[in-house]
Amino acid sequence: MRAYLTCAWAIVLRETLRFVNQRGRFIAALVRPLVWLVVFAAGFRAALGLSITPPYETYITYEVYIVPGLCGMVQLFNGMQSSLSLVYDREMGSMRLLLTSPMPRWWLLFSKLLAGTVISILQVYAFLVLAGMLVGVVMPVEGYLLALPVLMVTGLMLGALGLALSSLIKQLENFAGVMNFVIFPMFFLSSALYPLWKMAESSELLRDICALNPFTHAVELIRFALYGSLNPTALGWVVLALALFAGLALWGYDPARGMVRRRA
Amino acid sequence: MTEAPPVGLAVTDVSYSYGPKMALDGVGFAVARGEFCALLGPNGAGKSTLFALLTRLFVTDRGRIEVAGFDMRRHPRAALARIGVVFQQPTLDLDLSIRRNLLYFAALHGIGRREADGRIEAALERLDMRERADERARDLNGGHRRRMEIARAILHSPDVLLLDEPTVGLDAASRQAITRHVHALCADQGITVLWATHLVDEVWPDDALIILHRGKVLARGAAGEIAGALPLAERFLALTDGMGEAGA
Known part of the structure; x- marks a missing residue:
């Protein structure tokens, strides 16, 4: 047991140290949602009227609405980035090193996921602080606290998605492909930018697609948590998606198949 | 044994x-x-x-x-x-210190901090690189990096x-x-x-x-x-x- 924890802790520590060293990645991770918040939201504020829906208790501005979605976006990007970089380009060697550890492979992959999630949570809190300081979107204190366990679950889910994709799909070799075929569709077809009832006004089908998107549920889970309440339905969906993606990732990293077949 | x-x-x-x-x-x-x-x-x-x-x-x-x-x-x-493995491609984290690299590897094999410290000291001593332990791996030349990778690969006494x-x-x-x-x-x-x-x-x-x-x-x-x-x-x-x- 102790050896397992030693191993997991070392993996989390390594990823965190590496992340702290890559200042460019940290800044990019913060600038991206801030640009959305400041530029995009400013333009949309006038165009979009939002009624009062839970967890909000009063009328809210558009900036307030999209902050949880942007938290989700931070985790989505991070999940894809850390999982894909793991297999492609220079990380290939260190992944091989990792997989020669005598620890069970599921534990190694879980530790890796956990590390990516910890980094994404650091990014989300940094973003929330800046959102509060620059745009004045401040959550209740219990919201900031409840968000922590919730971000853990959503981060693991999105990281597992990246891990599953990285092991199963050869074509997603560059980040542009992932942006076009994973990140953008997941982000736009979700409740991150518009509430689902607003989607339904234009197309019921679109709303249904959004409702199936696990990212929608991650965003809703974060949204409710940031206002101090738990959304059990969203939690259920996120946990289900996590189980599914983790299963796929394990299958993809099974040494009898998967990543194996595509040596340089 | x-x-x-x-x-x-x-x-x-x-x-x-x-x-x-x-x-x-x-x-x-x-x-x-x-x-x-x-x-x-x-x-x-x-x-x-x-x-x-x-x-x-x-x-x-x-x-x-x-x-x-x-x-x-x-x-x-x-x-x-x-088994200890030295791969063809370099697998050191260049931005982390030599000691960090070795500690990371020891932990992958479930070796706790105290024991790892001892083994790392001995390994560095053998390579005559003890005083460079806290330098970044990037600052080593190609030959030294390889030596570090070999030292790392035998840290768990395979x-x-x-x-x-x-x-x-x-x-x-x-x-x-x-x-x-x-x-x-x-x-x-x-x-x-x-x-x-x-x-x-x-x-x-x-x-x-x-x-x-x-x-x-x-x-x-x-x-x-x-x-x-x-x-x-x-x-x-x-x-x-x-x-x-x-x-x-």
Whole structure:
């Protein structure tokens, strides 16, 4: 047991140290949602009227609405980035090193996921602080606290998605492909930018697609948590998606198949 | 440790294919405990595939791999725990310190901080690099980085050390130094070594030698005997040439 924890802790520590060293990645991770918040939201504020829906208790501005979605976006990007970089380009060697550890492979992959999630949570809190300081979107204190366990679950889910994709799909070799075929569709077809009832006004089908998107549920889970309440339905969906993606990732990293077949 | 197994590494009738293409075809050999064995083959001979199987990056159901007596298929974790690997591609985290790199690896093998510290001190001492432990790995030259990777690979005192073309990209002097260093490790510490290369001059006459070509073992025995009257380089070319162009 102790050896397992030693191993997991070392993996989390390594990823965190590496992340702290890559200042460019940290800044990019913060600038991206801030640009959305400041530029995009400013333009949309006038165009979009939002009624009062839970967890909000009063009328809210558009900036307030999209902050949880942007938290989700931070985790989505991070999940894809850390999982894909793991297999492609220079990380290939260190992944091989990792997989020669005598620890069970599921534990190694879980530790890796956990590390990516910890980094994404650091990014989300940094973003929330800046959102509060620059745009004045401040959550209740219990919201900031409840968000922590919730971000853990959503981060693991999105990281597992990246891990599953990285092991199963050869074509997603560059980040542009992932942006076009994973990140953008997941982000736009979700409740991150518009509430689902607003989607339904234009197309019921679109709303249904959004409702199936696990990212929608991650965003809703974060949204409710940031206002101090738990959304059990969203939690259920996120946990289900996590189980599914983790299963796929394990299958993809099974040494009898998967990543194996595509040596340089 | 209980009774020492006589064979460090045993590969029996191992085959592996990528789709219809056979990468390894009935490969079999054994490396005695504490022996330095060179695995010589041109590019595309199947060395990397064999290493992937030995490190359980791939598995195959055709054939059997045993590490210090542990079957890779039935006891993969026990087998992996007894292997140290130096990959062809560098795997140090260049922005982290040398000590961090070593600690990370020790932890992957479940070695706790206190014990890891002791082992790392000893390893650095041996390489005469103790005072550089807190420098970034990036600040080391190519030869030193490789030495660190070798030191890292034996941090958990494995029985078997696998090196996949460990001198790629190094200058002649570093290449020679690394070759000598690993031969010494083998002689002094009794580690079983499997050293894959396509460079004939890295093989010493007393080494055990396996020549791999197009997924098959062409020759095995003492390097000096395989070479016979010819220099090994010529013998190697004669063996692997004349069989058409080498596979990609």
